[in-house]
Amino acid sequence: MLKIDSLTLERDNQLLAYNFEIKEGQILAIQGRSGVGKTSLFNAIAGFLKPRSGDILWRGESLLKLAVEQRPVSLLFQDINLFEHLSVKENLCLGFSGDTPYEQLLEAAAQLDVDQQLNKRPGELSGGQRQRIALIRTLLRPEPLVLLDEPFAELDPHTRELATAWVRNTAKASGKTILMVTHQTEDVDRMADSSIELKQAVSQTE
Amino acid sequence: MLIKVAAGLALTAVVTLTALAFQGLIGLSNEGPDWTLLSDPYFHQILQFTFKQALLSALISVVLAWPVARALFYLPNLPGRRSFLGLCLLCFVMPTLVLITGLVALLGRSGLATPLLDAITGERWNLYGLNGILLAHVLLNMPFAVRVLYQQLQAIPDSSWKLAAQLKFTLAQRLRLIEFPALQHAALMLCGFIFILCFNSFAIVLTLGGGPRSTTLEVAIYQALKYDFNIPEALTLAWAQLLIAGGLYLLISRLGTTAWLSVDTDTRAYTPSAKGSGKRLLQLTYFAAWLALLLPILALLPGLLEDELKRFELSELLYPTLISIGLGVTAALGGLTLAYLTLKPVRDAVISGQRHRQLLFEWLAVHNLVAPAMVVSVGLFVFLLPLMDLDRWGILWVAVLNTAVVLPFAIQKLKPRLLQFDSQYHLLARSLKLNQWQRLQIEWPFMRSVLAPTFALVLVLAMGDVAIFSIFGTQDWTTLPWLIYSYAGTYRIAEASLASLLLLLLCALILWGIEQLQRPHKLSDKKPPTKGTHHA
Numbered sequence: 001m002l003k004i005d006s007l008t009l010e011r012d013n014q015l016l017a018y019n020f021e022i023k024e025g026q027i028l029a030i031q032g033r034s035g036v037g038k039t040s041l042f043n044a045i046a047g048f049l050k051p052r053s054g055d056i057l058w059r060g061e062s063l064l065k066l067a068v069e070q071r072p073v074s075l076l077f078q079d080i081n082l083f084e085h086l087s088v089k090e091n092l093c094l095g096f097s098g099d100t101p102y103e104q105l106l107e108a109a110a111q112l113d114v115d116q117q118l119n120k121r122p123g124e125l126s127g128g129q130r131q132r133i134a135l136i137r138t139l140l141r142p143e144p145l146v147l148l149d150e151p152f153a154e155l156d157p158h159t160r161e162l163a164t165a166w167v168r169n170t171a172k173a174s175g176k177t178i179l180m181v182t183h184q185t186e187d188v189d190r191m192a193d194s195s196i197e198l199k200q201a202v203s204q205t206e
Numbered sequence: 207m208l209i210k211v212a213a214g215l216a217l218t219a220v221v222t223l224t225a226l227a228f229q230g231l232i233g234l235s236n237e238g239p240d241w242t243l244l245s246d247p248y249f250h251q252i253l254q255f256t257f258k259q260a261l262l263s264a265l266i267s268v269v270l271a272w273p274v275a276r277a278l279f280y281l282p283n284l285p286g287r288r289s290f291l292g293l294c295l296l297c298f299v300m301p302t303l304v305l306i307t308g309l310v311a312l313l314g315r316s317g318l319a320t321p322l323l324d325a326i327t328g329e330r331w332n333l334y335g336l337n338g339i340l341l342a343h344v345l346l347n348m349p350f351a352v353r354v355l356y357q358q359l360q361a362i363p364d365s366s367w368k369l370a371a372q373l374k375f376t377l378a379q380r381l382r383l384i385e386f387p388a389l390q391h392a393a394l395m396l397c398g399f400i401f402i403l404c405f406n407s408f409a410i411v412l413t414l415g416g417g418p419r420s421t422t423l424e425v426a427i428y429q430a431l432k433y434d435f436n437i438p439e440a441l442t443l444a445w446a447q448l449l450i451a452g453g454l455y456l457l458i459s460r461l462g463t464t465a466w467l468s469v470d471t472d473t474r475a476y477t478p479s480a481k482g483s484g485k486r487l488l489q490l491t492y493f494a495a496w497l498a499l500l501l502p503i504l505a506l507l508p509g510l511l512e513d514e515l516k517r518f519e520l521s522e523l524l525y526p527t528l529i530s531i532g533l534g535v536t537a538a539l540g541g542l543t544l545a546y547l548t549l550k551p552v553r554d555a556v557i558s559g560q561r562h563r564q565l566l567f568e569w570l571a572v573h574n575l576v577a578p579a580m581v582v583s584v585g586l587f588v589f590l591l592p593l594m595d596l597d598r599w600g601i602l603w604v605a606v607l608n609t610a611v612v613l614p615f616a617i618q619k620l621k622p623r624l625l626q627f628d629s630q631y632h633l634l635a636r637s638l639k640l641n642q643w644q645r646l647q648i649e650w651p652f653m654r655s656v657l658a659p660t661f662a663l664v665l666v667l668a669m670g671d672v673a674i675f676s677i678f679g680t681q682d683w684t685t686l687p688w689l690i691y692s693y694a695g696t697y698r699i700a701e702a703s704l705a706s707l708l709l710l711l712l713c714a715l716i717l718w719g720i721e722q723l724q725r726p727h728k729l730s731d732k733k734p735p736t737k738g739t740h741h742a
Binding site: 046048068069073074075077080081083084085086094095097141 | 630631633634636637638639640644648651652
């Protein structure tokens with residue numbers, strides 16, 4: 001289980017508060033207006049942002065004492081996910097500490113219709129293609145907890161349907177726990193087991 | 207972890223080198239400085255001449271560079287424009303001894319153009335003294351100023367030129383309202399920077415100074431140490447040099463930096479054009495600049511036909527050439543490695559937002575910019591003299607000190623690229639849990655486009671060294687620049703010309719490599735598209 005326990009974060013002189021939990025293997029959609037602190041929450045879970053108070057518990061253990069590299073988290077950033085000077089294939093193979101699951105990566109690339117792009121540089125790809133490549137890597141990394149920050153924002157309706165189905169199937173087959181930020185209700189309907197809506201910042205800091 | 211330890215060791219080594227040099231300067235291990243020299247008229251005369259020649263060199267270089275930069279900007283279709291910019295780069299970084307030999311062959315006592323100058327001036331032309339020093343300094347630094355001013359003009363937005371055209375600005379209005387505001391900061395910086403370069407100039411003053419009346423601090427230090435064996439006098443002069451040059455450097459560096467090695471951008475949507483007599487004047491300026499830069503180089507060629515060269519054994523050049531290349535490559539590789547390592551704590555501080563820490567580490571890494579190479583060499587020489595046989599180990603210190611001298615240049619070139627990598631990819635790299643080795647493998651292709659030209663630049667700088675070699679060098683390990691100096695000093699101009707052409711050719715080849723490698727890479731520099739203002 002992932003438990004966000006009375007967590008407060010400070011951003012731009014505002015205090016953001018979170019309190020929820022999600023069972024292992026579940027997919028949780030996180031919604032809320034822009035600026036409400038969805039990305040900040042992901043940064044805190046991944047270890048990039050130090051909370052002001054509260055705790056983040058994974059399988060009963062606090063993640064706060066762990067460095068970014070030690071956390072069981074795979075994060076899809078909102079913008080930069082690919083190294084522009086490396087080929088798409090090289091990008092795809094990053095982030096695997098042990099053996100790289102080439103077969104699985106290639107299969108996923110074929111399923112998401114980006115298998116023809118592997119020898120190109122990211123700069124030659126469309127926004128949607130880049131996003132699918134990043135999505136494949138994020139999902140197939142061995143981390144049990146996956147954070148997806150607007151993973152389908154650049155996709156057309158057809159590819160969106162393809163990608164949401166692939167993410168859900170892959171997550172369920174491997175028992176991954178997914179937190180996904182999205183503004184689209186249809187993504188929530190297609191993919192999520194549950195959803196929460198984050199409210200506006202709780203208070204101003206001094 | 208390993209890289210942090212290596213970074214710590216690198217930083218410690220750089221700081222220790224300076225600390226040892228200072229120990230030598232303070233005179234703890236030997237005789238101390240002779241402070242009574244400061245009130246000696248000899249010292250005042252040296253100081254006055256050092257300031258005078260540096261100030262005049264800086265002003266003349268910038269003033270002459272301005273019309274040339276304008277010609278390059280206003281007339282984009284000038285023939286050989288790209289080659290001219292390449293020549294400017296070559297002239298600025300080429301070993302000074304090459305230019306000196308060229309000038310002596312052209313304007314020396316029996317120079318090719320000396321009779322013409324005698325006729326024009328109506329008296330016997332003398333290259334030695336202030337004339338020659340200024341001429342050499344201007345020919346070395348004006349091309350640098352041309353590149354900087356040209357880039358400043360290029361940076362003026364198209365919209366300003368369009369508006370000026372719309373409003374029918376006169377030439378005076380364009381100069382006052384557009385060009386002057388764009389150039390004034392760069393011109394001031396340039397003057398300051400060239401002033402410091404000329405203040406610390408060694409080989410030119412040593413060769414073309416022509417006597418005690420035209421001596422600078424740097425040459426006086428060398429003479430006190432190597433000819434008079436007067437260590438207290440050398441130390442006093444070195445302290446004066448350090449305080450003045452270091453103080454000036456700190457002052458100038460507060461004003462900002464100038465970019466001069468960046469890629470020349472030829473893509474402009476709208477170019478204001480010159481017409482009529484203005485256009486012809488700019489064309490004339492451009493061709494005159496070509497001639498001025500090329501003549502000293504071309505003047506080396508007749509030397510090759512001299513009879514003396516028939517008896518000259520080419521193998522005499524082989525050993526010094528190999529030593530120069532070996533020393534240059536050692537210093538360049540060492541400089542790049544040290545730069546990468548000493549930048550590690552700087553990058554960590556930037557990532558964690560520790561501004562003061564960043565500035566401290568940056569300063570520690572580039573601090574020897576403040577201390578001229580001659581000063582550090584003298585300090586270290588005095589410190590090491592009682593400890594080891596410098597005739598035997600001197601060459602090792604030439605390599606070490608050249609590494610230290612090129613380090614700030616390497617840092618200046620690598621830093622922006624490494625910081626760009628961190629700003630774009632640090633979070634991603636950490637999120638992917640890449641270890642140091644994997645991270646290096648990703649950084650390498652990202653850095654390659656900067657590493658190669660930086661290597662070439664510091665290689666050329668190190669290969670041209672004369673100042674450090676003059677203190678630590680020995681006859682057994684003569685470098686090519688020092689060999690040229692020896693030839694020129696004994697009026698063997700034909701041999702000096704041949705050796706200079708060889709050194710020039712080596713540098714030109716390396717710099718040609720820079721220009722090739724600096725052409726924009728199709729995709730590697732591209733920033734990934736972002737999703738506008740979408741923030742959760």
